[in-house]
Amino acid sequence: MKTAPAHQLSDEVLRDSEQRYRLLFEENPHPTWVFDVETLRILDVNRAAIRSYGYSREEFLTLTIQDLRAPEDVPALREEVPTPAAHRQIPGRSTHRKRNGTLIDVETSAHDVVYVGRQARVVVATDITHRLRVEAALRRSEERFRLMVEGVKDYGIFMLDPEGRVVSWNAGAERISGYRAEEVLGSDLSIFFPPEDVARGQPRHELSVAAAEGRLEDQGWRVRKDGTRFWADVVLTALRNASGNLRGFSKVTRDLTERRRVEEALRDSEERFRSLVETAHDAIVSADSQGDIVSFNPAAERIFGYSKDEALGRPLTLLMPERFRQPHWQGLRRFLVTSQARMVGTTVEMVGRRKDGAEFPLELSLASWKSKDCTFFTGILTDITERKKAENEIRERSAQLQAANAELEAFSYSVSHDLRAPLRAIDGFSQAFLEDYGNQVDETGKDYLRRVRAATQRMGLLIDDLLDLSRVTRAEMRREPVDLSALAHSIVTELSNAHPSRQVDLVIADGLKVEGDPRLLRLVLENLLGNAWKFTANRSHARIELQRFEEDGQTAYCVRDDGAGFDPRYAQRLFGAFQRLHTVAEFPGTGIGLATVQRIIHRHGGRVWAEGAPDAGAAFYFTL
Amino acid sequence: MILLVEDNPDDEALTMRALRSNNVPSDLVVARDGAEALEYLFATGRYTGRDASLMPQVIFLDLKLPRIDGLEVLRRMRANEGTRLLPVVILTSSNEEKDRGEGYSLGANSYVRKPVDFAQFNEAVRQLGLYWLLLNEPPPSPRGV
Numbered sequence A: 001m002k003t004a005p006a007h008q009l010s011d012e013v014l015r016d017s018e019q020r021y022r023l024l025f026e027e028n029p030h031p032t033w034v035f036d037v038e039t040l041r042i043l044d045v046n047r048a049a050i051r052s053y054g055y056s057r058e059e060f061l062t063l064t065i066q067d068l069r070a071p072e073d074v075p076a077l078r079e080e081v082p083t084p085a086a087h088r089q090i091p092g093r094s095t096h097r098k099r100n101g102t103l104i105d106v107e108t109s110a111h112d113v114v115y116v117g118r119q120a121r122v123v124v125a126t127d128i129t130h131r132l133r134v135e136a137a138l139r140r141s142e143e144r145f146r147l148m149v150e151g152v153k154d155y156g157i158f159m160l161d162p163e164g165r166v167v168s169w170n171a172g173a174e175r176i177s178g179y180r181a182e183e184v185l186g187s188d189l190s191i192f193f194p195p196e197d198v199a200r201g202q203p204r205h206e207l208s209v210a211a212a213e214g215r216l217e218d219q220g221w222r223v224r225k226d227g228t229r230f231w232a233d234v235v236l237t238a239l240r241n242a243s244g245n246l247r248g249f250s251k252v253t254r255d256l257t258e259r260r261r262v263e264e265a266l267r268d269s270e271e272r273f274r275s276l277v278e279t280a281h282d283a284i285v286s287a288d289s290q291g292d293i294v295s296f297n298p299a300a301e302r303i304f305g306y307s308k309d310e311a312l313g314r315p316l317t318l319l320m321p322e323r324f325r326q327p328h329w330q331g332l333r334r335f336l337v338t339s340q341a342r343m344v345g346t347t348v349e350m351v352g353r354r355k356d357g358a359e360f361p362l363e364l365s366l367a368s369w370k371s372k373d374c375t376f377f378t379g380i381l382t383d384i385t386e387r388k389k390a391e392n393e394i395r396e397r398s399a400q401l402q403a404a405n406a407e408l409e410a411f412s413y414s415v416s417h418d419l420r421a422p423l424r425a426i427d428g429f430s431q432a433f434l435e436d437y438g439n440q441v442d443e444t445g446k447d448y449l450r451r452v453r454a455a456t457q458r459m460g461l462l463i464d465d466l467l468d469l470s471r472v473t474r475a476e477m478r479r480e481p482v483d484l485s486a487l488a489h490s491i492v493t494e495l496s497n498a499h500p501s502r503q504v505d506l507v508i509a510d511g512l513k514v515e516g517d518p519r520l521l522r523l524v525l526e527n528l529l530g531n532a533w534k535f536t537a538n539r540s541h542a543r544i545e546l547q548r549f550e551e552d553g554q555t556a557y558c559v560r561d562d563g564a565g566f567d568p569r570y571a572q573r574l575f576g577a578f579q580r581l582h583t584v585a586e587f588p589g590t591g592i593g594l595a596t597v598q599r600i601i602h603r604h605g606g607r608v609w610a611e612g613a614p615d616a617g618a619a620f621y622f623t624l
Numbered sequence B: 001m002i003l004l005v006e007d008n009p010d011d012e013a014l015t016m017r018a019l020r021s022n023n024v025p026s027d028l029v030v031a032r033d034g035a036e037a038l039e040y041l042f043a044t045g046r047y048t049g050r051d052a053s054l055m056p057q058v059i060f061l062d063l064k065l066p067r068i069d070g071l072e073v074l075r076r077m078r079a080n081e082g083t084r085l086l087p088v089v090i091l092t093s094s095n096e097e098k099d100r101g102e103g104y105s106l107g108a109n110s111y112v113r114k115p116v117d118f119a120q121f122n123e124a125v126r127q128l129g130l131y132w133l134l135l136n137e138p139p140p141s142p143r144g145v
Helices: A007-028 A045-051 A071-079 A129-151 A171-177 A195-199 A202-213 A257-279 A298-304 A322-338 A385-440 A443-474 A485-496 A518-534 A566-576 A595-601 B009-021 B032-043 B070-079 B097-105 B120-134
Strands: A032-036 A042-045 A088-096 A105-117 A118-127 A155-160 A167-169 A215-223 A229-240 A246-255 A285-289 A293-294 A349-351 A360-371 A374-383 A480-483 A502-507 A513-517 A542-551 A555-561 A608-612 A618-623 B004-005 B028-031 B058-061 B088-092 B110-113
Touching: A032 A045, A032 A105, A042 A202, A042 A293, A071 A088, A105 A129, A105 A155, A155 A171, A167 A555, A202 A215, A202 A229, A202 A246, A215 B070, A229 A257, A257 A285, A285 A298, A298 A374, A360 A385, A385 A443, A385 B009, A385 B120, A443 A595, A480 A485, A480 A518, A485 A502, A485 A518, A513 A518, A518 A542, A518 A555, A518 A566, A518 A595, A518 A618, A566 A595, A595 A608, A595 A618, B004 B009, B004 B032, B004 B120, B009 B028, B009 B120, B028 B032, B032 B070, B058 B070, B058 B120, B070 B088, B070 B097, B088 B097, B088 B120, B110 B120
Parallel strands: A502 A542, B004 B028, B004 B058, B058 B088, B088 B110
Antiparallel strands: A032 A042, A032 A118, A088 A105, A105 A118, A155 A167, A155 A246, A215 A229, A229 A246, A285 A293, A285 A374, A349 A360, A360 A374, A480 A513, A542 A555, A555 A618, A608 A618
8 A cells, every 4th residue: 555745645635625625615505705804805705606696706806795785784894894703603694785786685604714814704695585575474464464363353363371361362352252351361261151151161171172172163152241141153273383282272252142143033933934834724835936836835735635745846737727727827937027927916816726626716815036036936825715605695695685675676666656546546436435425325334434534544654654664774875964953843843834723832952963864864853753743632732842962972862742651661662663552543653653763763873762651741862 | 638647447537536526627538558648649559640739738647557657658758849848747656756856857847646535636636637727828839839
């Protein structure tokens, strides 16, 4: 083996070291240079520096380190450089300028060396421009995030330490719970729970679940500062550092009280709607815009005979007789195309068809509604078979009634014409007989003929009164102002004229104004005053009154006389047709007048009653 | 001359008796239904050839008549120029408001209800006869116009 001489060896060693140094210097990935501490001139520079600063090696060697600095950095350099840095690292941060003028942030590390006999400094520069930018962006982002969290009003967002104490607090948490940050920071999370939950250990349980599973979601009642409760939706997330140690928890809380209330209200409303639809007596059927049935309630099942399952998805025409199907489709198409509704929003009578094919009348109320851009129709259908039957019955009855009325009308007409004519003949020829042949019969015979005549005349009166009575029932009622006082005066004047010898004091109250049918009310007064006149015929000096007075807050009218009166036991019978309390011999009359009065008063919605005593006068009262 | 339109022979007899006993100076022509009355007035049918210039001074018209009733007779009379103004007294049993209303609307000159009481009937006929035949001035004959 050949060995080199000592100096040779040391040269080799030196060369070797120099090469290694060059290698480290030259291939260092960070820009590195050596400058003269006194002149600041750059003495050496590596490849990375050349690459990143843009100067060639030759250009570098003509520069001082001032040329690498941003102009504003230069004064600092003056103070920085004289500090001796033998055997120690000088860390620094500065802004460098590349050859093209671009400024970069660098972190430098320097140490002093002796370079070719000169006091020099080796500087390793690391471009941290990008890192600083990322860091700034991160800081800004964190700041924005913090502001955002703090500003969130709808969510309570806060942090707990591993023991469950509040360490951060946002506006939403304050809004929801009522606690301000300074009041709540450091408090245990159990202050948000109702006492019964705290007693059950709920807060600890939530923390341990979140710690074990990383996350816990919960809904439940929580307590505000003022003691009121709110329905909270909570997400509790365990926060761990890179090495997996529990650092705390984040808690996001939402106040769902209102939503819960709305949901409950909606549920209630849906429940009510559902029970309404389920229990409705009427069929409630909904269809989509294709005309296919989408809901079919129990009443619909009962009425149409189809089960819900049979009906759903089938076209509505299922429920119609064949002849209505075509118009139905046309109507549906027209509505969908033009929104022109002929039936929507109305109630119409239609014909339905049951499963067994039987048709029945129904009443349909149709509504349309939109849901997610689809049109739906809901119809409420009432089976009106019974109603129709009742209507038909009523129609038949009223037709019968009308016929009966017409018959009565014809009957009355005929009575009025035909029944009187024979009477007139009986009376007339009796009279003619008396006139022409009276001398051929004795007094008894003449008396018989007089009786025949009296009977026919009485029959004539009966017919007239019966016609009055039936007319009262048939006549149209009018309602207009009637002056009873004036009416009474005109009637008693007629009576006085007819019986000028009678001595009667007439007391008629003034201003008796009423509403009623003038013709019928005249008939009432004619009968009552006529009766009073008649039943006072035996008084040498009679008194007849028409007065008004109040009875139970109601205005009543009274026709009073001081005549023959009547037995009060029969007061009720007075108003029956053909009821008479006196013989015709005592007082003439047909017994129909008061029945007529009662009918007229009843038609006016009033009452009529009588008071009296035998030989002590009578009083007839009526209201209108 | 009086034209009595009356289907009831009893009423006819009583009316004639009342006129006679009250010395009402008039001939009496009786038509026993509405059709006959119109034929008489218009000189048609049974009365074709009658001198239609001879018109009664007054017509006593019953309402309830066979074939053509009294109101229809009145309607046709009033529609005809020759009989438009002839005095017509409705003399009837009925006092139905309907009849009275229609009678007057169709141009009746008077409406008298036949009383059942013959004395009253007698008086009514007497007054009618005297009034319409003696007191009342007839309308001008259509041909004089």
